Amino acid sequence: MRRRAALLAAPFSAVLLAVSGCNAIPEDWKTPAFMQSQDEELDDRLPTVTGDVGSEPEVEFPKIAPPEEQVSGVVKKGEGEGELVRSDDMVLANIVDYQWKAKGETEKSQSTYETDTPVLLELSQMGEELTSDLVDQRVGSRVVFVFPSQQNSQQSQQGQPSPEPGSSVSIVDIEKRYGKGDTVSGEQTTNGGDGLPAVRDEGSEQPDISIPEDTDPPEDLETVELIEGEGPKVEKEQQVVVQYTGVSWNNGEVFDSTWKRGGTPTAFPVGVGQMVEGWDKGITGQKVGSRVMLVVPEDMAYGEDAGSGNAPEGTLVFVVDILGAVDQPPAPDEESGGSGDGNSEKDKEE
Known part of the structure; x- marks a missing residue:
């Protein structure tokens, strides 16, 4: 990713x-x-x-x-x-x-x-x-x-x-x-299912994600709120702090997870084309404190040529704990060379 x-x-x-x-x-x-x-x-x-x-x-x-x-x-x-x-x-x-x-x-x-x-x-x-x-x-x-x-x-x-x-x-x-080990609070109000993957909460460990057998993946992006957060909604161009796990629909295997790296949260920008389209569209608008399952179709993931770039192929499933969302700092003003607020002091005492 x-x-x-x-x-x-x-x-x-x-x-x-x-x-x-x-x-x-x-x-x-x-x-x-x-x-x-x-x-x-x-x-x-x-x-x-x-x-x-x-x-x-x-x-x-x-x-x-x-x-x-x-x-x-x-x-x-x-x-x-x-x-x-x-x-x-x-x-x-x-x-x-x-x-x-x-x-x-x-x-x-x-x-x-x-x-x-x-x-x-x-x-x-x-x-x-x-x-x-x-x-x-x-x-x-x-x-x-x-x-x-x-x-x-x-x-x-x-x-x-x-x-x-x-x-x-x-x-x-x-x-x-x-x-390390941070997750959102609250209990899951749904585990998914009904033709979509089922998610079992494992606490401060990698969640268990089960792909339904003999079921074709959905053609469109599916977003399921497993735990509803109480924080502000994630806005486009913010950085989100997350725990996440990604699973391939094709074989049910985990291809990427913060839990594989010790359970330390990481941060991603959303809505700016730096992530797969399914993340940009699925995470934007969700509330901080939510646990969300994203079922991302191939055309909104890594595409038909994913295998040639060693990326996971086909439909992907993500379970994401949204721990925080932060606005991006503005680019430094190279023209002004400072804050421009006149907040300076000159000591007259030698």
Whole structure:
């Protein structure tokens, strides 16, 4: 099944790109200051950040030049219910970015609070240097990262603009976590059947999907709501966070499933042609919190030539738990180079 990675806010995403490109944090970035976030006392080079998680933070920068090494720390510990964030979780976060250009000179460059588009962070795809302050925190925690300019040096190698002097600062608010074994709540009001596959709920394990014997598949897309959610409807161009299992009608065998990968949820865009047509049409309009069975005919799946591309052939059956739906962040405004809200400060004190 086709997919694309979640878009992230820059410059946090730029640092992610640089780190993933070299597969390890360079030695000259590994400084004692990086580890100070593990101490009880925060590094005094970090900005002071106040306000409640869930709303735009207020930020006050120390009257010093930007640090020349990475500094990070948990400035607010959350009280969210449930287990702590784990290293293989997907986290929904609001991110506010600043450019710390010089002593007393800062400018906000981007805020997901302003665009109302929190982002999905797949922690397993991020390096420890970025996740160490996020893992083992509760929902509602706030983490501040200061990245020196040289950490963005690989941007030019990736075809991105060269970094500005100074440091970039990212404030990351943990709004929600999606973890291994997560499923929607509620009991199935139907198991399907009546000429369609039957689905047995296996709890926090892969559902059992039985294809009816001696029955031809339907010619049109069939969508069956097994559990009705109470959340908002999934809209076109959103990313959905899901657990899913895909079965071939031809042989009843599972060809793809998040449960085969340990039961860790994943995210897909819907309604933009990145997925098979049956997903785009079948998931759009469903409520978050729903479990849905999709019976996707061949022409809305991988088509007649599926076998030549090692894709599953014929009619496909999916059982999908819709755990969340998130709007896509807007593309960075390369023209303005920032948020354009005039939120900057110039320290007159030398």
